[in-house]
Amino acid sequence: MIHETSWIAVLVFLFFAGAVLAISFYLGSKAKSASGYFAAGGGIHWAVNGIAFAGDYLSAASFLGICGMIAFYGYDGFLYSIGYLAGWIVALFIIAEPLKRLGRFTFADALDNKFNSRGIKLAAAISTLVVSCFYLIPQMVGAGALVQPLLGFPHYVGVIVVGLIVTMIVTTAGMVSTTWVQFIKGSMLVLLCAFITVLLLMRGVTTKPTDANGKEVRILKRGVPAAEVTGAAGATVLPEDGAWKAKPYVRVKNSAGVVSVWRKDGDLLSEAQTLTVQKDGKKLVNGLPRGKRAGEADLAPVGYVSKLPGGVEKTGPKGPFGFLRTMQESEVILWSNEKIAEADGSATTVYYQKPTPGSDFMAPGSSPTFKKVRSAKLFDKLDFLSLMLALFCGTASLPHILIRYYTVKDQISARKSTVVGIAAIGFFYVLTLYLGLGAMTSGNLDVTDSNMSAPLLARSLNEFLFAVLSAVAFTTVLGTVSGLIMAASGAVAHDLMTNFMKMKLDEFQKVRAAKIAAMCVGLLAICLGILFAKMNVNFLVGWAFNIAASANLPALVMLLFWKRTTKQGITAAIIVGMISSLAWILLSAQAYKDVYGLDPARAIVPFSQPAIVTIPLGFLVLILVSLITPRPEEQGKAVPARA
Template identity: 30%
Template sequence: MNRLSSWGILAALLVPFGLAAAPALTGAVEQRSVNMTAIIMFLVFVVATLGITYWASKRTRTTKDFYTAGGGITGMQNGLAIAGDFMSAASFLGISGLVFASGYDGLIYSIGFLVGWPIIMFLIAEQIRNLGKFTFADVTSYRFGQTQIRTVAAISSLVVVAFYLIAQMVGAGKLIQLLFGLEYWLAVVAVGLLMMTYVIFGGMTATTWVQIIKAVLLLSGATFMAVAALSYFNFSPEQMFQQAVEIHPGGAAIMEPGSLVKDPINAISLGLALMFGTAGLPHILMRFFTVPNAKEARKSVFYATGFIGYFYILTFIIGFSAIVLLAQNPQFYKPEALNADGKVMLDQLVSGLAGGTNMVAINLAEAVGGNLFLGFISAVAFATILAVVAGLTLAGASAISHDLYASVIAKGRSNEATEIKVSRIATFVLGMVAIALGIAFESQNVAFMVGLAFAIAASANFPVLAASIFWGKMTTRGAFYGGFAGLISAVVLTILSKAVWGDVLGFTGVNAEGQVVPVGLIPLDNPAIISIPFAFFCIWLFSVLDQSERAKLERAAYFAQRVRCETGIGAEGAVAH
């Protein structure tokens, strides 16, 4: 498999990631023989989660049950579920592979994702729980025109979900083809059907518990792998780093920043997309309505941040330890990467790895735990994809049924039974579309889609959400045009970047060395540094220019909204403080 591009690592993810929050696995796949251990372990996971879905279906009777699990999830449980929704298979495989290849700089993506969580915890988690009911559009439309705001929120959410889902389904097919030895189309269909089963019958309750189980399995597997790997260095990180520097072709440079993202403008733009994109992902924001009150919402983000941060520390250990341990295992390398004695040539340590750097964590699992642990990690990787696509699909179905159908089309006159029916139909349609597009895009480079999903979430969802909470002068007109400005600018700038214009559409140019290479019309790899300020500017401009009577009423209503934001008075399950 080819090394993940920077777009492919974006997640979150997730959430995403995930693969959430999460990056997509793309490129050619070297198919392994069927791993029966992995398949048996995965079937055990499927049977257990289907049992949970059956249990959850008995408890899913109202829209509140379907969208938010009845609001009865604790902060600890929700924190694990958020982590399960955000920690992706591609984060696990991709970031550990980046650390293996580039050293210290491989953490740039995980740090970017992680920084988004304090923003969520301190700025918006409590306000979202106090103002909303089922989706983040409930918050952005609290004092504004329902039709306009829910329309732009639903469209941007569906675009984020669509791009994320396509990348996830293609990633699922590639990953399962790689790890299990199954056919690509079969893997895509299996993921799609299981995801539809979880969401249609179990709603948020089943989705939550699938994500919790997956998070526990992934954290347990990564912990065992990291501890087992560290045991080879007498549990001394210093010894691990020292040996890695001595073996790696990059030498001491792998302990320094700057090897992966050299352009500071692109680095800043990437960081903005990761931070604010995380705070605008609809399937992540939706999780704050599953807890009973704002206090539990804050607690859930606190726990999620701890779990996710711990997970990224593990990927760091896995990546560095693999530099030393994989060099001692020539069976993981291509024949041309070995010398006459059958040992790995150090200059081939990275480029000679069979399957590419995406296989670092998988190969290390086999090196430290044998075939049984390899099967476990492979099954966890598949379970990870299922957890993420279930969360994405539920967010998309909610945007269609709650925001578009119930609020815009039916104008609040629909009953709960009809709304749940529309949600389940939307889930089925989204699932079938995801399967079809996953199969259709098999040979396409879809890595940019994850980056685009984060850019849209950061440019369309986050500015409208933040301004609706913290700026009393915003109006319906400002939110409507600002949201679409962020959405359109993020899409257009992404199309003009090298990731799409050159790599996908095939436009080329000649570089300084006279080589023909893919090019973009703009130098940015990620549009966030332009599209986020542009969205805020449009929100400000169209709001201050709006002097209608409706706008005056909306500004006057801000004080009551602010009181509810800060105190929870009037919110369901509110705890005064």
């Protein structure tokens, strides 16, 4: 879909970007010391830190990816919400207080607190950089997806704009500005989404969705007798040859030469939409050049309820449970697609309608990601179990979340801020189900881009709301990316340069080194954001969680609970966890399909999510290496039992 530039959105967007930068420069003038730069001097109030946790954690993936996945496939997207929130239990009950007690500035400090091992410093720093980079990709992709419709720029321009602004935020005041940006955006995001959910429930559900101006959205034809389409005056049915042979489509050329594609369902046909990318890169929509002018065509917005319970046309306002009940008992037109490679080198994607009952999409297994849970084979279910395990274990292993424990003054504050974070994040994740289902039935979905579902839902309610939501979503990206870049720059300047390489740097030089590192990571983030532009951001975050959980969690947990843990065991667990999960991901069917463009059936590993194998592997390696190396007390440094 081509999105027209919304000037209100541009103004709100500029206001937000200006405000965020002004805050950063103001705080930057106050925070000159290294401790202020890396950990905000440990002086952040627990309540502010709790909301900043939400601001840090509720990333583009949470907001754009989950809402998009629910809007396109239903309940399966909500599984991510559940997993992301559940992970905070590990953070609160197992990690928060000890991490603060071992506290320094980075995740590596905590692991190395009792050993002073260069191996641990190096392994933990590399792990921080790898996880941060993997987590940066979806944030930057989300940024591009947002700025594209807002400003009318191509995706890559959006990624560059975001990358530059975030780098400026981080290099001005470090953790202080990052915290306040995250606090502001966390509060605004949760409040705004709550407001949209209330509007959504008041609007209810209808079979005839309208746009923000009250104009009915065009519904594509469905269940039309084949003879009516093929026998229309001037219509010519194109032969089913070449790549179209044996496909369930009918192509009909009208008297003006325009080719429409219909999907067969017995003797009935349903209108489909096509997007063709020609060999020279030009794009055609439904056979015409892509555009908004005469003689051009654009993909139509989609997604509506085709049948409501009791056959009514609209439900009127609904309560929270009433809304969900209605969705379960309705039929919704979801969309699927199929790629067809033509002999002339062009590729056509056919988007076709898929009427789906609520009883199907409101239960696990309706999306391509999780469809295997409905398979009878045990092996097929491992992918789902593995992802849910990664989400559960990954939160407490994310470097940008872990460093936030150093910004409060003591363990009680760490605990309290985690509880505030759980409340805010949990509330937001409940809202994602409503936002996603609301987008699914709003009649305004972009069939090519699930990441735009939430902003387009807001647009269906009100143009100004769309502007504000897009701007808040933009700051969402800024908040999370700045946290990630902070974690990465800390790993370079503090862990690698100061502690591993033993470089003699004064306070000023250390902060400068961190700022240069932040700029380099920002540049890398821009490149990755452009390279992975077409992937669903939520799926990419799943990968980051897998790597974080596999590399970091075994080391953190065993350090806290097993006094026989040795520095060699920790180093080995981090390296093996990181490399094995990374390798597994790169050899998975999902990577074959989405990254290399190869046949996923040729993938080497049996399922895409590695956590169920690589987390236990990390624990096993740590235990074995610790057992075959001398006890910690024999190596000169004792490891006291945690409790």
